[in-house]
Amino acid sequence: MASLAGDIRRPGPREIAKLLAPFPGRAAIVSRIALICALTVLMTAGYGTPDAATSAYIVFFLNRPDRMTSIVMSFALMLLVTVIIGIVMIFAILTIDQPPLRVASMALLSFGLLFATSASKLRPIGAILAMIVGFGLDELGLAPVGEAATRGLLYAWLMVAIPIGVAIVVNLVIAPSPRRLATSQLARRLRLAAHRLTGTATDDERAAFEACMREGDHQILTWLKLSALEGTLTPADGAALRQAAASTTAILVATDFAASEAGARLPDACAAQLAETMTQMAAMLDAGGYPVDVTLDVQDLPEGAALSGLVLADLRTALEGFAVPPSQAAAAPVPAPEKAAEPPARSGFFDADAFSNPDHVRYALKTTAAAMFCYVLYQQLDWQGIHTCFITCYMVSLSTTAETVEKLTLRIAGCLVGALLGTLAIVFVTPRLTSAGELMALVFAGAWLAAWVAMGSARISYAGMQIAFAFFLCVIQGAAPAFDLTLARDRVIGILIGNVVTYLVFTRVWPVSIASRIDATLKALVAQWTRIARAADARTRSALAAGALAQYGGLRQDIGLIHYEPSWVRPEPAWVASRRRALAEIEALEGPLVLAAGRAGAARLGEIAQRLAAGDDAHVQAAQRAADTQTPGAEAAEDHTADPALGALQNVIAKRFGQIADITRPASATETTTDARP
Structure with a gap:
C-alpha cells in the first residue's frame, strides 16, 4: 500500500481542477438549475415581486438529479414555508409593537428550533427554519404599520412560490426519471x-x-x-x-x-x-x-x-x-446496506439522547448567541445592509468545530468569488442590458457557473451555493437592472462579520471535536465488517459490504476535517495516526473478507476492534507492535482446512499489514495537516 487513508495533501490547483471536472449528469442538472433561475427572474420581473435575488437563490435548494426528488422537495418546501409564515404571523401579532418582546421571541424560537436541529429528525432543515423565523420577525419590525407587515409576509410566500412553481414545471418536462x-x-x-x-x-x-x-x-x-x-x-x-x-x-x-x-x-x-x-x-x-x-x-x-x-x-x-x-423461499430479502451499516433506527421524533446529551443544548445556545450578537450589532450600527452576518450564523453552524470551520472557509471563498463576478457584471455587462431576455442570459450564465461548483464534490459544493448567493444579490436588485455597488460591499462585509463571530463562539465556547464521532463510526465499521465476515451467502455479503464501503468513505472525510480544528481542540498526533492506521487496515481487509466469506481476515479485524477498545496510548502501541510482528502463519488459525486460496489471502493480508506498519512507524510521532477526502 502506498499510503494511509488520510495522507492525501490539501488540494492544490491540480486537485481543484479534478473537483471541477465533468462527470455523467453534472452538465444536465447544472443547465436545468440555470434555466429555472433564468425563468424565475423573468417571472419576478414581470410581476415586480420583491427580493427577486432570493427567489433565484432558492432554486439551488429545490433540485436534485432526478425529477421525483426535485418535485417532492418543491412541494415539501412550499408546505413548510406556509407553516413558517403562519408561525411568524402569530408572533408578529403579539410582538410587532414591542421590540424587546420581539427580540426575546426571536431568541426563544431560535433556541427551540436549533435544539430540534441537533436532537431530532429536523436536523437537515432546522437551522434554516430558525434563520427564516428570526429574520422574518426582524423584517416585520421595520414595517411602519400592521398592514405593511401583512403584505410583507404575503410577498415572502410569493417569493418562494414562484421558483417552486417554475421548478416543478421544468422538472416535469426535462428532468430524468429516477x-x-x-x-x-x-x-x-x-x-x-x-x-x-x-x-x-x-x-x-x-x-x-x-x-x-x-x-x-x-x-x-x-x-x-x-x-x-x-x-x-x-x-x-x-x-x-x-x-x-x-x-x-x-x-x-x-x-x-x-x-x-x-x-x-x-x-x-x-x-x-x-x-x-x-x-x-x-x-x-x-x-x-x-x-x-x-x-x-x-x-x-x-x-x-x-x-x-x-x-x-x-x-x-x-x-x-x-x-x-x-x-422468497430460499433466502430472506437483501437488507438495505446503508441501514445495516448503522445502529438500528430509533423510533420517535427525538434522538435517544436528546434530553441527556448536553451537546444539543450547547449547540443551540452557541448558535443563538452568535446570531443575536450579530442582530444587535447591525441594529445598533443602523446598517441594515450587513444583515447577512445574522444569516451566516445559522448557515454555517454545525455540530462539530471542524465542520463549522470548513463551512466558514467555503462561505468566505464563495461569497468573495460571487461578489467579484457580480461586481464585474454590474460594471461591464449590466449597463448594456436592454431587455428582460438579456438579463435572463446574464443570470443563466452566473447560475450555470455557480451550479457547476455546487453540484460537485462535497468539498466545494457549499462554495458554489455562496457564489450564486453573492452573484444574485449583485445583479438582481429589482425588477429592472440596477448598478448599486454598495450592495455587494455590504453583503460581503456582513458575511465576514458573521464568520468571525461564529468562529470565535464555536472554537472558544464548548468546542466539540470531531474525534468522538470518528471513534464511534470506526467501531461501528469494524462491527459491520464482522457481520459481513459471518454472513452465510455471497448476496448478503455484497449487500452489507456496500454500506461498509460507503461508511469507509465517510470516515475518510471526517479524518480529513481534523486539520480544520484549532490546536486546542484537535486531538493529539498519536491519536490521528492510530485512527488512520486502523482505517488503512480495514481497507486492507475489505477484499479478502468479501472474497473468502470472512475466513481470511477475521482475526485481524478482531485485533483492530481490541485496539480501538483499549483507548489509552499504551494499549494502542502494544497492540500495534503485536500486529506488526504477527506472521502469516498466525492468521491460519482462522481456518483449519488446507485451502490454498485462503493461505494466499492470508499472505496478502500479512503483506499489507506489514506495509502499513512500515508507513505508520515514522508517521505516528508527527502530525500532518492533510485532507483525506476524495
Whole structure:
C-alpha cells in the first residue's frame, strides 16, 4: 500500500481542477438549475415581486438529479414555508409593537428550533427554519404599520412560490426519471470495472472507480424506491435491479482486488472476455432494461492460481446472478446496506439522547448567541445592509468545530468569488442590458457557473451555493437592472462579520471535536465488517459490504476535517495516526473478507476492534507492535482446512499489514495537516 487513508495533501490547483471536472449528469442538472433561475427572474420581473435575488437563490435548494426528488422537495418546501409564515404571523401579532418582546421571541424560537436541529429528525432543515423565523420577525419590525407587515409576509410566500412553481414545471418536462439514473449508474459501474479489469483504465477512470466503490448502493436504492412510487418500476423489475446493485458491489470489490494484487490478476484472455460481457450488460442497462440469463463461457484457471481463481469465481457468481433476486423461499430479502451499516433506527421524533446529551443544548445556545450578537450589532450600527452576518450564523453552524470551520472557509471563498463576478457584471455587462431576455442570459450564465461548483464534490459544493448567493444579490436588485455597488460591499462585509463571530463562539465556547464521532463510526465499521465476515451467502455479503464501503468513505472525510480544528481542540498526533492506521487496515481487509466469506481476515479485524477498545496510548502501541510482528502463519488459525486460496489471502493480508506498519512507524510521532477526502 502506498499510503494511509488520510495522507492525501490539501488540494492544490491540480486537485481543484479534478473537483471541477465533468462527470455523467453534472452538465444536465447544472443547465436545468440555470434555466429555472433564468425563468424565475423573468417571472419576478414581470410581476415586480420583491427580493427577486432570493427567489433565484432558492432554486439551488429545490433540485436534485432526478425529477421525483426535485418535485417532492418543491412541494415539501412550499408546505413548510406556509407553516413558517403562519408561525411568524402569530408572533408578529403579539410582538410587532414591542421590540424587546420581539427580540426575546426571536431568541426563544431560535433556541427551540436549533435544539430540534441537533436532537431530532429536523436536523437537515432546522437551522434554516430558525434563520427564516428570526429574520422574518426582524423584517416585520421595520414595517411602519400592521398592514405593511401583512403584505410583507404575503410577498415572502410569493417569493418562494414562484421558483417552486417554475421548478416543478421544468422538472416535469426535462428532468430524468429516477429509474433512468439508477440503470445508468449501474451501467457506469460495469464499464469502469471492465476497464479496470483489463488494465486500460485512465487515471480519471481509476478515480471514478474508487468513487463508485465508496459511494455504496444507497443512492441507487433510493432511485429505485422513487421509481416504484412514481409507477415506472414494477415489483419484479425492482427486485431484479436491487439485486443488480448488490452484484455491482461484488464486481467492484473483486475487480479492485484483482487490479491491486499481482497474484490475483486474471489472464489477459479471461479478463478481456469478462470485460466484454460487462460492456454488453452495461449497454442493456443504458437502454433502460437489465441483463438476464447471463452465462459465462470462461475456462477455470489452473490449480496453482489460487487468488485469481478466487477472483474469477466471485466474478462468475456476480455476473451470472447479476439481476436474479433470491427467491422468497430460499433466502430472506437483501437488507438495505446503508441501514445495516448503522445502529438500528430509533423510533420517535427525538434522538435517544436528546434530553441527556448536553451537546444539543450547547449547540443551540452557541448558535443563538452568535446570531443575536450579530442582530444587535447591525441594529445598533443602523446598517441594515450587513444583515447577512445574522444569516451566516445559522448557515454555517454545525455540530462539530471542524465542520463549522470548513463551512466558514467555503462561505468566505464563495461569497468573495460571487461578489467579484457580480461586481464585474454590474460594471461591464449590466449597463448594456436592454431587455428582460438579456438579463435572463446574464443570470443563466452566473447560475450555470455557480451550479457547476455546487453540484460537485462535497468539498466545494457549499462554495458554489455562496457564489450564486453573492452573484444574485449583485445583479438582481429589482425588477429592472440596477448598478448599486454598495450592495455587494455590504453583503460581503456582513458575511465576514458573521464568520468571525461564529468562529470565535464555536472554537472558544464548548468546542466539540470531531474525534468522538470518528471513534464511534470506526467501531461501528469494524462491527459491520464482522457481520459481513459471518454472513452465510455471497448476496448478503455484497449487500452489507456496500454500506461498509460507503461508511469507509465517510470516515475518510471526517479524518480529513481534523486539520480544520484549532490546536486546542484537535486531538493529539498519536491519536490521528492510530485512527488512520486502523482505517488503512480495514481497507486492507475489505477484499479478502468479501472474497473468502470472512475466513481470511477475521482475526485481524478482531485485533483492530481490541485496539480501538483499549483507548489509552499504551494499549494502542502494544497492540500495534503485536500486529506488526504477527506472521502469516498466525492468521491460519482462522481456518483449519488446507485451502490454498485462503493461505494466499492470508499472505496478502500479512503483506499489507506489514506495509502499513512500515508507513505508520515514522508517521505516528508527527502530525500532518492533510485532507483525506476524495
